[in-house]
Amino acid sequence: MLFSLALLLLLVLPISAEEPEVIFAQVGGSVTLPRKAWSSKTELYVHWYFGTDEQPLILRTPHIPLKKGSQKYWQDRLSFSSDLSLFISPVLDNDFGLFRCQQHEYLTIKETKYQLYRVIVPTMVSLLVGDALSLTCEVEPNPVHPSVKWLRPRGSNYFTKSSKNKHTINVSSISNNHSGDWICTVEHKNQMFNATTSVKIIDLSPSPPDPIYTAVNSSPPSMPCSLSSDISWPVLNGSGLQGGSWSFTPLNSSSLRPLLTLNLSSPAWRDSNGEKGFLQEKVLKERDLAVKSSQVSVKNRGTYTCSLQFKGGRTLSRKVQLEVLEVRSSNSSTSEGSTVNLTCTLGQPLPPGLEVNWIPPKTASRLFLKIHPDSLSLPSVTVQDSGEWKCELRKNKTVLTSAVMALTIEKAPVDAWLFVAVGGAAFIFVLVPILILIIIHRRRQNVKKRQRKARFCCCKNPQAKGFYKT
Structure with a gap:
């Protein structure tokens, strides 16, 4: 009502x-x-x-x-x-x-x-880093002729070229600094309207500034690699993505070995050419392209390369350097009195700014000789030197990683022939005096017997024993 x-x-x-x-x-x-x-x-x-x-x-x-x-x-x-x-x-x-x-x-x-x-602006723009960018803000014809300008990400103005009701910006080569929300500002009197469009730059995040340090038999490290922007896989595929890979170049070698390839239909890293044991397969989600090493050994030392291939021969790649710390010993198991040399190494000379710190077993109370920044010499080792010798790799007093060597020191073995010789000498040393005493004792007994047998007859008419005629 x-x-x-x-x-x-x-x-x-x-x-x-x-x-x-x-x-x-x-x-x-x-x-x-x-x-x-x-x-x-x-x-x-x-x-x-x-x-x-x-x-x-x-x-x-x-x-x-x-x-x-x-x-x-x-x-x-x-x-x-x-x-x-x-x-x-x-x-x-x-x-x-x-x-x-x-x-x-x-x-x-x-x-x-x-x-x-x-006010019309592109819904979203996705481009490879280095491509040219062009954005147009179109204002429906109106009687007031407002002022129109573009604002780049993080708020700074950008030169706008206007033609009638279309207002365009052009960037010849885009970088990650151009990624984000671009705003077309339409202003009339006291009224201001902002039309927003999102620009996604397809690029990989920068490589780590320092190598990844780990040690033999440590937990497998992660090899970082990711997209610099939150871009979905359908958008990537629509931008001309044709493939991807993880490859490996061993330390002190120039040969490139493929390890994983990118499955585009269901985004995942899969084994390449049966190269197992280096990197683990992984199902990919969102922007993360990182993988983990399967195990850690000196064979894992080298450079790992994460790559994405696009149409037109464009390739985006980032490199990750893996350094594996190892403790080597001239004798991991030896006897007392020997000299043992320990070396803490990355397989190459230590880079500037890195240093090695040794931590001996608690039972090793004596001083040891440091003959090189990454080496130790242990002369005349004893059983007390047995145990885990730890080597820490440090940078500015920060421990990057550590490796351990288990050292076994046994008592020196006794020579059997030496034991026989010493025992024989001792036996002879005891036996000779006994023999001398026995000989002396027997000689005395013989002399006493001879003295009892020499007796003379005292009869008046002594006769020789024998048979006589009567």
Whole structure:
């Protein structure tokens, strides 16, 4: 009943009107049509219309704070701001035209008209780094001829070339500094509208400034590689992506070995030519192209290259240097009294700024001789020198990685023949005096026996023993 009464009053009451106010908007964005305050009284009716339609899009009465029209096209896209201005979001293609705001209080009606004009900019632009960029901001013909300029990412102005209602910028060679939101600013009197377009630069993030340091038998490190912008795989494929790879150049070698190739249908790194054991396969998500090493050994030392290939022979690539620390020993297992040399090495001379710090086992209480910045000499080792000898690689007192060598020192083995000789000598040393005593004792016994056998006869008529005739 109240809604019908409001319509009847609008038909019969006098209306004061002005020329339409120019408003600019972008498809997909939002816009506010500002209501001009006319009365501060609460008994105020506010009705918003589109074109010549007599059916309100949305209205407010003293008894109904908010009521929307029945048109399905506008449903869920219209609302009032706090001052009863009309807010539209998102703006669609058919929204551009004349809007009317009618305000009435008792027998007086004031109508304000708004003409909504279209500002057209590219939805999104994706280009390879180094390509040429051209952006055009087209303003629908209007009676006010606004000032138009482009703002590059991070807010600085960019030279704009204008021709009628089209305003263009040209960049001959784009870099990552051009990635982001470019804004076409349309300004008229006190009104300013910003139309935004996103520019995605297809490039790889910079390589790590320093090598990746790890040690033999440590946890496998990750080889970093990523896109510099958040770009979806469909956009990449639409930009002419033809393939990708991870390859490896061993230390002190110039031969390039393919390790992984890029599967475009279902983005993933897959083994190339059966080269297993270096890098792990991986399903790719978003911008991350990094991979992990399967294991760590001295064979992993070298340069790893992440590459993406595009149409026209364009290739984006980044290199990652992997340094593997190792402790070498002249004898990892030896006996007491020997000399052991330990060397902490990357397989090549240490770069400037790096140093080695040795940490001996807790049981090794004696001093050791440092014969080179990355080498130790342990003369006359003992069992107490057994254990883990740790080598730390440092840069400005920061430990980059560390390697460990388990050293085993055994007691010196005893020569069996030497043991026999020493035992024999001891036996002879004890036996000779005993033999001498036995011989002396026997000689004395023999002398005593001879002295008992020498006796003489004392008869008056001694006769020799034998047979006599009688």
